[in-house]
Each structure stands twice: as structure tokens, then as C-alpha cells.
Amino acid sequence: MPGEVLQYDSLKTVLQHMDPNLRLCLSQRIPAIRFAEKAVPLRINYLEFTDLGVTVNDTSYNLSVYRDFHPGEEVADQFQRENYKGGVLCDLDQYGFRVPINRSDVLTGEIVFGEVINENRNFRPNLLPFFPWTHQQNNEITRRYYEKHLEIYQLALTRRLERLRNGEEEPRPVRVRLLMTPVFTDDELHRMHGSVIQELTAEELELKLAVLNNKSTCSLERTITRLRYSFQPFDCLHNNRALPFTPLIQLTIGREDQEKRIERYPYTMKLHEAMRKLNRMMFGGRSSIVHVQKLSFDLESMVLRIPEGLKIRVGKLKFSENVNARLEALNNLIDESSYPLQSLMISAGVGEVDHFAHPILTNAKRVYLEGWRPEELTPLLNLRNEYVLFNYSRTHRFTTVRLFAFVQNTLTAEYPVGTYRLFRILREQYIKDLLNQVEEQFNAIKTENRATIPMGNSCNLVVSYKANSDQWILSMEVVSV
Secondary structure (H helix, E strand, C coil): CCCCCCCHHHHHHHHHCCCHHHHHHHHHHCHHHHHHHHHCCCEEEEEEEECCEEEECCEEEEEEEEEEECCCCCCCHHHHHHHHCCCECCEECCCCCEECCCCCCCCCCCEEECCCCCCCCCCCCCCCCCCCEHHHCCCHHHHHHHHHHHHHHHHHHHHHHHHHHCCCCCCCCCCCCCCCCCCCCHHHHHHCCCCHHHHCCHHHHHHHHHHCCCCCHHHHHHHHHHHHHHHHHHHHHHCCCCCCEEEEEEEEEEECCCCCEEEEEECCCCHHHHHHHHHHHHHCCCCCCEEEEEEEECCCCEEECCCCCCCEEEEEEEEECCHHHHHHHHHHCECHHHCCCCEEEEEECCCCCHHHHCHHHHCCCEEEEEECCCCCCHHHHCCCCCEEEEEECHHHCCCHHHHHHHHHHHHHHCCCCCCEEEEEECCHHHHHHHHHHHHHHHCCEEECCEEEEEEECCEEEEEEEEEECCEEEEEEEEEEC
């Protein structure tokens, strides 16, 4: 007997109570339910966007470029490691040079966080060969740097292996060096047009090889592998060689405690375009607001490639640095019904204070502050949020004097019942000194780890602390008598 097909309203009811990742998966595999799936409000506990990925609850979707090497091709260790980790997080050109992610192609509805990053076009390898970028493909000195060092290191390895076969012991380097030892200057590279053996006299060649005598065989082999890896695109460009691999777009779907699922597609679009397509498949065409319990943006600079018209109702919001600009940039994404936020977590940069006056922060019920603490306490003392956790970096925590200022401010400003301030403190002595000080100055009722200060209006300020791993948690709470 054929299975019954769910009616439209029944299907919507089932979808509404389904895990969001399962919904998204079924919507792509069963086009017949796609319209209903887009019409039902999507509810997500945790949502995070990056340049090349998105995380929905405990499932991450990340894009990269995978090099699928052709049979019989030699694959350098670095290529193998990159493929094992999921590929590279940038585009590749027709010769295999890296191409930075395009952050200037921005469509209506997409959001730019931070400044567009321009790659350093004056980059030159020094103590470690790096895989070259596309803007270096015509840099002859960079090409020769890789090519000539590859030749000299191969000569050094050949001689080393001959000496070892003749009974010579492996050299013991003075110290372990994982970095490469350059033997050519830019001027020397500029003059070299032929091979190392052709360009150098016998004496010059011996002097160059002598520089590498104290390097272990393993170190020579490792550097040669790295140089081959870095020289690959120059080899394809200047020697008219075909790419030894086929680039593919890889989508890695990872979920906690489960094996990753990998899907690979023809490399017919750039990664930023693939990210745009992925977000449209997941969030585009929705007629209702997406409900998100916690929305997170941790990258300082990125382009959020979301479909135009997407609206998210957020309970908790988390991001880092350039706070005011981020809050303003999110205006068109976050629905007004989100405010006041249940909580706002901010990791501020050096010198950032303007965000303390932003209404999204001042009206949030809970505020979590991380990163760099402002030099002046005034913005922190003026916070009127019900709950504030001060979790600044270890070098920007609070001393007894600063903590006492919070006690004084709470008493003077007459905060209402329910006001809660939490501090992470490195030294217990700071807290003990604070409790002694409030006992003496405010006639507080003090126990070993607690002091109660009368505030009037049938309220008390309770200052207490407890151990937490290698630090201490200090709380200041206004309670009713």
C-alpha cells in the first residue's frame, strides 16, 4: 500500500517541530516540500556566520578548495596536509596561485564587517617558504627564490646522502631549526638566469653548500618538500605545465561526535559566490522571520553574504571589536522585535568606548564584556543593565581600588533589586582587601567570603566570592531585605 502524502498544513506542522538542519537537508533533497519549508518559521538555537561557513546549532557547513591530484602525480606533504584539513580557504587561479577571497563583490543585502583586507603585495619569503599568491606570479625574484633554493637544497641533500653512505655521521645541529636558511640575496637572484651550477663558480657553490652543512638530513628534506610545494604554480606558469590537480569546491558538513560529511563540486565559481549560493539555499526566500536564540560574529573583517530581505529575531548577540560599526551594520538583518536583547556579549578592541552609549547595549538585559578594558572606569560604572559580567583579558582585570569604586557607585546610584555585577579576579587578596574595606567604611556585616551592606529602601548590597579554577569570581548583588 503506497504511503500517504502529508497535506500542506500537516506538513507545515511537522516542519515546525523538526531540527533545523534536518529541515534544510530535506528541503534540498525533496523539492516538493521546499515551498512549505520556506513558509514555516525557522527556529535555531545557535547561528554563526564566517566568510566561508555557517554554523547552525551543532552543525557546521564550511567551504574550501580541494586539490584532487591526478594519478601518478607527486603530491608534496603540504598539499596532502591541506587536503586532509579540508582544502585551502582561498581561491586558486589557472596556474594554482592562491587568490584572496573577494570581499569587494558585495550585493544588496550583504553586510561588510570591518575593512576590506588588501593582501600585502610586497610580501617576500624569508625564513619559511610560503605558497605564493596570484599577485606574485610576475615577480621574477620570488620565482627565482623558490627555484634556486630548491636547486641548492637538492644538491646539499645529494651530497649529504653520499657522505652518509660512505660512513659519515649525521651532523648534530647546534639547535633545532624548523625554519629555512636562505643562501641567496636578492641581488644574487636578480643576476641568475640559468641553473645554480651554471651561474656560480665552483668556489661560490661550495660556500653556499657549506651554509647548509649543519642542517640535518630531515631538515633538508623538509625544506625541499616545502620549496617544491611553493614552486608548483611558477612551474606551471613558466614551463607551460598543466595543473597536476583538478580544483574542486569542497563542502564539509561537521557535527559534534559524528564523522564529517564531505561533498565536492566542480570549481565553476569563486568561493565567495559559492558561499552566497549556500546562504541563499539555507535562508533565502523565507516569508517569515528566522528565530535565533544566539547569533555570533567572531571575525573582525568579513562579508556576510546573506540573501536580501532576510530578517532574524535574536535573543543573544555576540561579536568582537569595532562594536559600534557592527551594531549599525546589523540594523537591516536583526528584526526590531529582538530588542531589548536578552544578552549582548562584546569583545572590545583597544580604546573602544563609544559602544557603551549605544541603545542596543544600554537596553540589553544582560551584558558580557571581554577583550580590552577601557582605561577610564566611568563607562563601566554608568552601566544600568540588570546583569553585567566583566570578563576582561588577564592583564586588564580589576584591583581592589577599582572594585571599591563599583561598590561606592552601586550604593550612591541606588541600583534596584536584582542588579548584578560579576568580576573575574586573578588574586584572592584583592577581594579580601575589598571585603575588609567595605566592612570598615560601610559597617558591613562580614563573614569569611561575604559582606552585606545596608542600602536603605529595604535593600542590601551583597558582595561575595568563590573559587573558580585558577581565578576567583566576585559578585555584587542588590537584594531585598
